[in-house]
Amino acid sequence: MDKVGIFYGSSTGNTRDVATRLRRAFGEEDADLYDVSETPADRVSAYRNLVFAASTWGTGELQDDWERFLPALRRLDLAEKRVALLALGDQQNYPETFAGWMGVLADELTAGGAVLVGRTEVRKYAFSASNSVRDGRFLGVVIDEDNQAELSAERIEHWVRQLRSEFV
Ligand SMILES: Cc1cc2nc3c(=O)[nH]c(=O)nc-3n(C[C@H](O)[C@H](O)[C@H](O)COP(=O)(O)O)c2cc1C
Numbered sequence: 001m002d003k004v005g006i007f008y009g010s011s012t013g014n015t016r017d018v019a020t021r022l023r024r025a026f027g028e029e030d031a032d033l034y035d036v037s038e039t040p041a042d043r044v045s046a047y048r049n050l051v052f053a054a055s056t057w058g059t060g061e062l063q064d065d066w067e068r069f070l071p072a073l074r075r076l077d078l079a080e081k082r083v084a085l086l087a088l089g090d091q092q093n094y095p096e097t098f099a100g101w102m103g104v105l106a107d108e109l110t111a112g113g114a115v116l117v118g119r120t121e122v123r124k125y126a127f128s129a130s131n132s133v134r135d136g137r138f139l140g141v142v143i144d145e146d147n148q149a150e151l152s153a154e155r156i157e158h159w160v161r162q163l164r165s166e167f168v
Contacts, residue, residue, distance in 0.1 A: 005047035009066035041072035060100020079113030085140025103131030
């Protein structure tokens with residue numbers, strides 16, 4: 001597997017923490033970690049395997065630093081890149097827009113030729129609606145540090161095992 005580039009945006013630190021744990025689970029030799037608020041978007045070009053990690057704000061929207069990162073990312077060629085999405089969300093307080101940005105970003109990435117990997121099951125979550133679900137499965141992985149922090153370690157470990165087989 002080629003080295004993985006993990007790009008995260010975090011407003012209150014939860015996504016930073018989860019992205020750091022994700023990197024540790026891959027091992028430092030297999031993954032690099034970037035905060036999108038202090039990284040030029042063209043760093044993305046160095047990787048064939050990518051994790052885009054962000055929290056959810058507003059009503060199902062992408063975290064602010066990630067919103068600012070997007071215009072420059074859109075100018076890059078992401079064709080053939082393997083991209084896995086990781087969303088932080090809160091299913092109890094935002095059950096109608098749980099991790100909602102995933103659908104929009106996933107569509108944009110696949111329209112640009114990227115290959116979406118790392119989809120996961122929705123069981124063990126409780127919410128009523130979400131743009132992060134398609135055909136009954138999440139478009140990436142969703143971590144809920146507000147309500148299910150005790151499940152995060154297992155979710156991260158399981159996802160890393162899955163990504164090791166879906167990355168190239
Ligand atoms: C004002 C506000 C709006 C939020 N909106 C949503 C939302 O629409 N959907 C969701 O799943 N989580 C929502 N959240 C929950 C955050 O995504 C969650 O707390 C996350 O862990 C924050 O991660 P961060 O510290 O990396 O930014 C919201 C939180 C706040 C405070």
